[in-house]
Amino acid sequence: MARQQIIEPRSGQYNFKTDYSNGDTITWESIERHFSWHVTGKVNMAYECVNRHVVDGFGSKTALHYVEGDVEWKLSYKDLKIETDRWAQVLKNHGVKKGDFLFVFLPKHPDCYIAILAAIKLGAIVGPLFEAFMEEAVRDRISDCEGKFLITNKEFMTRVPREDLPSLEKIFLTDDSINGISIQDELSSVVVKQDILEWVDLEDGLNIHYTSGSTGKPKGIIHAHRAMIHQYITGRWVLDLKEDDVYWCTAHPGWVTGSVYGIFAPLLNRATLVLHGGRFNAHSWYETLEKTGVTVWYSAPTAFRMLMAEGNDILENYDLHNLRHILSVGEPLNPEVIYWGLEHLNLRIHDTWWMTETGAQLIVNLPTTTIKPGSMGKPLPNIEAVVLDDDGKQLPSGEVGHLAIKAPWPGIMKEVWKNPEKFASYFPFGPEWYVAGDLALIDEDGYVFFQGRSDDMINSSGERIGPFEVESKLMEHPAVAEVAVIGKPDPLRGEIVKAFLVLNKGYQEDVNLIEEIRLFVRNRLAAHAAPREIEILSELPKTKISGKILRRELKAREKELVGRK
Ligand code: PRX
Numbered sequence: 001m002a003r004q005q006i007i008e009p010r011s012g013q014y015n016f017k018t019d020y021s022n023g024d025t026i027t028w029e030s031i032e033r034h035f036s037w038h039v040t041g042k043v044n045m046a047y048e049c050v051n052r053h054v055v056d057g058f059g060s061k062t063a064l065h066y067v068e069g070d071v072e073w074k075l076s077y078k079d080l081k082i083e084t085d086r087w088a089q090v091l092k093n094h095g096v097k098k099g100d101f102l103f104v105f106l107p108k109h110p111d112c113y114i115a116i117l118a119a120i121k122l123g124a125i126v127g128p129l130f131e132a133f134m135e136e137a138v139r140d141r142i143s144d145c146e147g148k149f150l151i152t153n154k155e156f157m158t159r160v161p162r163e164d165l166p167s168l169e170k171i172f173l174t175d176d177s178i179n180g181i182s183i184q185d186e187l188s189s190v191v192v193k194q195d196i197l198e199w200v201d202l203e204d205g206l207n208i209h210y211t212s213g214s215t216g217k218p219k220g221i222i223h224a225h226r227a228m229i230h231q232y233i234t235g236r237w238v239l240d241l242k243e244d245d246v247y248w249c250t251a252h253p254g255w256v257t258g259s260v261y262g263i264f265a266p267l268l269n270r271a272t273l274v275l276h277g278g279r280f281n282a283h284s285w286y287e288t289l290e291k292t293g294v295t296v297w298y299s300a301p302t303a304f305r306m307l308m309a310e311g312n313d314i315l316e317n318y319d320l321h322n323l324r325h326i327l328s329v330g331e332p333l334n335p336e337v338i339y340w341g342l343e344h345l346n347l348r349i350h351d352t353w354w355m356t357e358t359g360a361q362l363i364v365n366l367p368t369t370t371i372k373p374g375s376m377g378k379p380l381p382n383i384e385a386v387v388l389d390d391d392g393k394q395l396p397s398g399e400v401g402h403l404a405i406k407a408p409w410p411g412i413m414k415e416v417w418k419n420p421e422k423f424a425s426y427f428p429f430g431p432e433w434y435v436a437g438d439l440a441l442i443d444e445d446g447y448v449f450f451q452g453r454s455d456d457m458i459n460s461s462g463e464r465i466g467p468f469e470v471e472s473k474l475m476e477h478p479a480v481a482e483v484a485v486i487g488k489p490d491p492l493r494g495e496i497v498k499a500f501l502v503l504n505k506g507y508q509e510d511v512n513l514i515e516e517i518r519l520f521v522r523n524r525l526a527a528h529a530a531p532r533e534i535e536i537l538s539e540l541p542k543t544k545i546s547g548k549i550l551r552r553e554l555k556a557r558e559k560e561l562v563g564r565k
Helices: 015-020 028-032 045-055 077-093 110-121 135-144 183-189 227-237 256-268 282-292 301-309 313-317 335-345 420-425 467-475 511-524 551-564
Strands: 062-068 071-076 101-105 125-128 149-152 170-173 205-211 219-224 246-249 272-276 296-299 325-329 349-353 385-388 401-406 433-442 448-453 458-460 463-465 480-490 494-503 533-536
Touching (some): 045 110, 045 256, 062 077, 071 077, 077 110, 101 110, 101 135, 110 125, 110 149, 110 205, 135 205, 227 256, 256 272, 282 301, 301 335, 335 349, 458 480, 463 467, 467 511, 511 533
Parallel strands (some): 101 125, 246 296, 325 349, 494 533
Antiparallel strands (some): 062 071, 458 463, 480 494
């Protein structure tokens, strides 16, 4: 198939087109009219996601469609309201209240979604934890904001270092009562009070997602209930969710995509959500698309590349005719993937750009606009994006600089927990411009092209990994004297974590030791953060004056090696 420079949209009844059809300018203020609080003054994200659809007469519509192997069941919006009310009452009976930090550490199972929404009903600030986190990652997050409550299960509990978490007042278990409170036992006798849902302010805390940067431990990004304005409209315009849609976001709620576009945006738009447990597997993914009749699918470039790598023959075994809209996020979407989508799925793949800190999509490919493969798209209506030089001066089109967004917008983070300096660091040139840390250029048509990070943050399979976190863990291993961790370019995963080590005296390089060191990170921090490659060096490159390790130099060397292959 010819490699087109531009891919035109298909004609269709897209929400964006419908909303703009009468020629009005749509502002953030006019979008607020959608919400019940615009009339009642009573705010709660969970109310808008669940209760209002029941009030509006859509209680029998399927909210969650869960598939895991042979197990499959559905929950209507009415069921979801009842369940989240019951869970909220159990939590409330145990003291959970507005403003408390409550963590949810569960697999991609309806319990995880119910737990999150129930806690939000009480006004608690929810910290969803990625299912593959190991002890250290769990400890860092819960201890940083002194989390008071945790909802988890028996299996995941083995990765919760209880004794290191004195702030944790209560632990709820979804499938057990040993070492915690059994949710099931409590649910069997709970009596839900009428006023179980807590009203909050738009500016009150909604959730906390920990993100990695190039330095230090992960930082807690807190979002406010007002983010729903931005999340709702991107669900409507970018995901193009309509009444009949069956929608699947493949991310776990522990990542921001999994909570914003895996829970809030689709529920605000009253979609039917597909939940599929486990990690990537081509057959079960295609099967899920077919079996549940997914119409709108939001995933990531690494997942698409993994599907491509499985070969296109297996696609013939599946009937994916329901699929009508595909989107991607988290890492650069290379044109090859878009061409694969066109050729084998007969659909465009729409890239979207945003960050944990931004709370929702900012640069997008709307279903109604032309796609330029290689570009992340254009700013969402009401969003202004520019490229700045090192002094904060706006650069002309075509020049590479710091991608910046005019602040504020409704989805933007509320704060970085107990770290105002970090918050301020996103605004190095004053409050007008939020500086993302990404390098980009904007072409003469306004399309934004990603050019890399301006810092050392690693993006592997769309998962954000801080080199410092991995280096700190590696330094705890007795064989390691010095360490530098970088993202090495990788055709499948975008980047892989690569560690350069200098060994302590008395240790020799050998495969068993290297594997032991890799597992040391994997079993204590998280599987996705474990180095896929480890190279032993006799010394690391450092700056002459301060002796700081030059990750940049190691990365440049790797890029050159990859380029030569
Ligand atoms: O570098 C950009 C990359 O992912 C970073 C944000 O990571 P995180 O907070 O984990 O959020 C990921 C999903 C919202 C960005 O600074 N990134 C995100 N989307 C894209 C991207 N890089 C290239 N193209 C994208 N579409």
